[in-house]
Amino acid sequence: MTFVLVELPSLAALAAVAKLSEQTVARRDEGWDVGLVGAFFYTFTDAGDVASGSVKLRTRMMQADVGEDPATGSASCALASYLALEHGRAGQRVDFELTQGVEMGRKSDVLVQVQLGPDKELKEVRLGGGAVTIMEGKLFI
16 A cells, blocks of 8 residues: 655644545656555654654544545554654664544544664564444344
8 A cells, every 4th residue: 555644734734634536636746646546645743753762643544535544554554664764763663652533533543663673674563552343233144
């Protein structure tokens, strides 16, 4: 999966992110136009001090013409890995706490731990967090 990672300057800017339309997706650069199914935009504020080893982020994930996702483990891992590689140190472990879904009333906390190797390569990425039941049903055949 490919995510477009967009850092925004404030929580107000994050809150203003709207559902993406087909027209928004059509403006992507050539080579990134993989159709609406692959159009994932993960927005975040304040990458913080990755060198400290502990980072808290507020995030939102939008998929074109589908809407917002309250908790996105794959996007969280992609963002945490990118930030650790860009701002971390060789051999460092960085713990990320990403809070998502606030604007849609479904707050989710996603935890990602990134371990960098001695050559500053990704050695290990761990995903965690809790889940709550929001609906249940039965399928009768």
